[in-house]
Structure formats: C-alpha cells, structure tokens
Amino acid sequence: MSELLKSVWASLYAWAFPSAVAIAYYALLIYPEALSLHKYAPTEFEIDTKVAYLGLTAMIATCLAALRTPLYRILEGYLLWPRWLKAAGVKRHLRIKRAFDAAVRAGGSGWPFGLTLEDYARYPMRDDQIVPSKFGNAIRAFETYGKTRFNLDSQTLWHELYAVAPKYIQQxxxxxxxxxxxxxxxxxxxxxxxxxxxxxGVLEDYDRTIFILAAPPLFVAFLSHWIAIRATDEWAYSVQALVNIGRVKLADSLGLSLPETLAEEREMWGLATKFVYFADADAGAGLNRFRRKSLAPADGEACAEDEPEAETPTED
Known part of the structure; x- marks a missing residue:
C-alpha cells in the first residue's frame, strides 16, 4: 500500500502541482481582465467552480502523464523538429562536445574544472550519439552508459535490469x-x-496589461528547461548505479556466468542484446559458452543419496 501511495504522490508532484499553478495563474490574474470571456464562466469562486478547478487540474495532469514520452521527445529534439533544425542542433552540440573533450584532456583543478566535468558528463561519449538539444544529450548520456562501458544496452534490457536492482536504486x-x-x-x-x-490579450483589443502578464510564464518556461537539464544528473547517477550493480545480478538471473575479463563480458552482453532484441540465432548460439553450468547430474549418473540402500539381512 505504501508503494502505491508513493507512486500516486510522485504523479501529483510531477504533473498535478504545475497544472494547478498554471490554472490558478490564469484564473486569478488573467481571466478577471478578460471581460469578453465572462459570459462563458463565473467571475467568482464558488463551490462548483472549485470542483471544476480540481477536475480540470486532474484532467490536465493525467493528459501530461499519458503524453510523457512525446513531450520528452520534443525537448530531446526527436519530434516536431524540422530536418534542418535537427542537423544544425547536432552540428552545434558536436562542436560543444569536442570543445569539452579538449578542455578535459588539457586537465585542470579546482571547482571551475569540476563544473567543466559536470557539463561534459551531460554528453554521450560517442559522437554518433549526439542529438539536437542539450536536454536530449543529457538523457542520451546515461541511456548509453551501459553500452559504452560494458556493451550492455540498458534500454533493451531495462525492465530486466530494473527487476533485479536493489530497492534503494529503484527508489x-x-x-x-x-x-x-x-x-x-x-x-x-x-x-x-x-x-x-x-x-x-488579442481578444481584449490588444490589452497591453494582459500582454505583460505573458512575460512571467515565458521566464518560468526557460527557467524550467534550464533546471530540467541539470535535474537529469541525479537520474544519470542512479542509472549508472543500476548498470554497475544490476548487471551482476542480471547475468545470474539470465542463467549466465560473468566472465573473468572485461573484454569477454562486453562480448557476452553484446550477444545477449542481439539475442533479446533481434532474436539472432547466431548470438544465441554464442551465448552458450557463457551459460551457467547445470548442477544436475549427467545422464546415466546417479547421485549417491539417490541410490537405493542395500537391504540388510535380518535374522529370523
């Protein structure tokens, strides 16, 4: 029951609270000035209005939660971006990443170098994984962590990894x-x-007072985007821990034995990813040498405890 309450609270915190604030801002500051709209809804808050407010908040929050993936893809640069804008974004962030590469190789010390490392960590290691937006690159950086370190595609094996992860990491x-x-x-x-x-404002004959009230939401939008990029850091650290710790338990749960060398482990996870995602028969055959040896006795052999005991002759 506690887990269900935590999940409900996470949804309320993430989607409902911003929805409630946005509706309240419009209802309290903008709607009273929109005289042409007053004939469609009351101007004072009554019980019915409060119920409608809560219902509208719940509806908007539910829609946002359901559209989470498309909303993320827009900010990441995958969806609704024109082709030329995508190309320009990728080119720009490639240039920024290479500048960070040079700065990190040059070395440094102190908090300025630490901030540089934080910015650098928000980019994928491989240039072919760079996406058009800064937010998208921050997400892509931890999505490709398992692949670049262990050749483990954490996106393909996400649910398996998550299932074997410690409860602390899941939370x-x-x-x-x-x-x-x-x-x-x-x-x-x-x-x-x-x-x-x-x-x-346009409907109210270009009322400048209403136009000015559009400035705070625009500022909040840019500020939210700036903070969202930096909020991915904690998400990245959690996914990094998931891969580092969970892959050991994942191998055991899949009936695989973790090899002694990192090169062999990278080969094993590459084969596992191909087999799971593409049903590649050759990859499945290659996995056989990494499968955990069965503890069952070989055919024709019997365990000592399974052998029938010899009857002891008794005296009449």
Missing part, C-alpha cells in the same frame, strides 16, 4: 525521474499559459 530512479517530470511539465504548461495569455 532513487523513480525520485529523480519525478523531479525531471516536474520541470518538463513546467516547460510545456508555462509555454501554453503564455500563448493563452497572448490570445486573451
């Missing part, structure tokens, strides 16, 4: 993901609120 991942969800919701709700405010 840390959920908490970190909820924090990022909160600021992602803040980005889209603030942008929508700014657009709604501008539209209301």
């Amino acid at each position: 840390k991942i959920e908490q970190a993901q909820s924090s990022v969800d909160f600021f992602v919701a803040g980005v889209f709700l603030s942008l929508f609120l700014a657009v709604a405010t501008v539209v209301t």
Whole structure:
C-alpha cells in the first residue's frame, strides 16, 4: 500500500502541482481582465467552480502523464523538429562536445574544472550519439552508459535490469525521474499559459496589461528547461548505479556466468542484446559458452543419496 501511495504522490508532484499553478495563474490574474470571456464562466469562486478547478487540474495532469514520452521527445529534439533544425542542433552540440573533450584532456583543478566535468558528463561519449538539444544529450548520456562501458544496452534490457536492482536504486530512479517530470511539465504548461495569455490579450483589443502578464510564464518556461537539464544528473547517477550493480545480478538471473575479463563480458552482453532484441540465432548460439553450468547430474549418473540402500539381512 505504501508503494502505491508513493507512486500516486510522485504523479501529483510531477504533473498535478504545475497544472494547478498554471490554472490558478490564469484564473486569478488573467481571466478577471478578460471581460469578453465572462459570459462563458463565473467571475467568482464558488463551490462548483472549485470542483471544476480540481477536475480540470486532474484532467490536465493525467493528459501530461499519458503524453510523457512525446513531450520528452520534443525537448530531446526527436519530434516536431524540422530536418534542418535537427542537423544544425547536432552540428552545434558536436562542436560543444569536442570543445569539452579538449578542455578535459588539457586537465585542470579546482571547482571551475569540476563544473567543466559536470557539463561534459551531460554528453554521450560517442559522437554518433549526439542529438539536437542539450536536454536530449543529457538523457542520451546515461541511456548509453551501459553500452559504452560494458556493451550492455540498458534500454533493451531495462525492465530486466530494473527487476533485479536493489530497492534503494529503484527508489532513487523513480525520485529523480519525478523531479525531471516536474520541470518538463513546467516547460510545456508555462509555454501554453503564455500563448493563452497572448490570445486573451488579442481578444481584449490588444490589452497591453494582459500582454505583460505573458512575460512571467515565458521566464518560468526557460527557467524550467534550464533546471530540467541539470535535474537529469541525479537520474544519470542512479542509472549508472543500476548498470554497475544490476548487471551482476542480471547475468545470474539470465542463467549466465560473468566472465573473468572485461573484454569477454562486453562480448557476452553484446550477444545477449542481439539475442533479446533481434532474436539472432547466431548470438544465441554464442551465448552458450557463457551459460551457467547445470548442477544436475549427467545422464546415466546417479547421485549417491539417490541410490537405493542395500537391504540388510535380518535374522529370523
């Protein structure tokens, strides 16, 4: 029951609270100035209005939670971005990553170098994994962690890894993901609120007072995006721990024996990924040498305890 309550609270915190704030901002500051809209809804908060407020908050939060993946893909640069903008974004972030490469190789000390390392860690190790946006690169950096270190595709084997992970790591991942969800919701709700405010200002004969009220939501949208990028750090550390610790238990759960060398382990996880994702028969055959030896006796052999005891002659 406690786990269910934690899950409900995470959803309320991540999606419902920003929705409630956005609706309250419009209802309290913008709607009273929108005289042309007053004939469609009351201007004072009554019991029915409060119920409608809660219902609208729940509806918006549910829609945002259901659309989580598309919302993330927009911020990552995969969805709704024109091809030329994607290409320009990838080129720009490749240039930034290579500048970080040079700075890290040059070395340094103190907190400025530490901040450089933090920024550098928000980019994937491989150049072919660079995506058009800074937020997308921060996500891609920990999505490819297992692949670049152990040749383990954590995206393909995510549910298996998560199932064998310690409870502490599972909770840390959920908490970190909820924090990022909160600021992602803040980005889209603030942008929508700014657009709604501008539209209301147009309907009110280009009321400058209403137009000015669109500035705070725009500021919150940019601030939420900036914080969302940095909030991925805790998520990245949690996924890193998931891969580092969980892969040992994952190998055992899949009936595999972890090899002695890292090179052999990378080969094993590469074969496992191909077999799971592509049902590759050759990869499955290659996995045979990594499978844990059965403890069952060979055919034709019997365990000592299974052999029938010789009857002891008794005296009449």
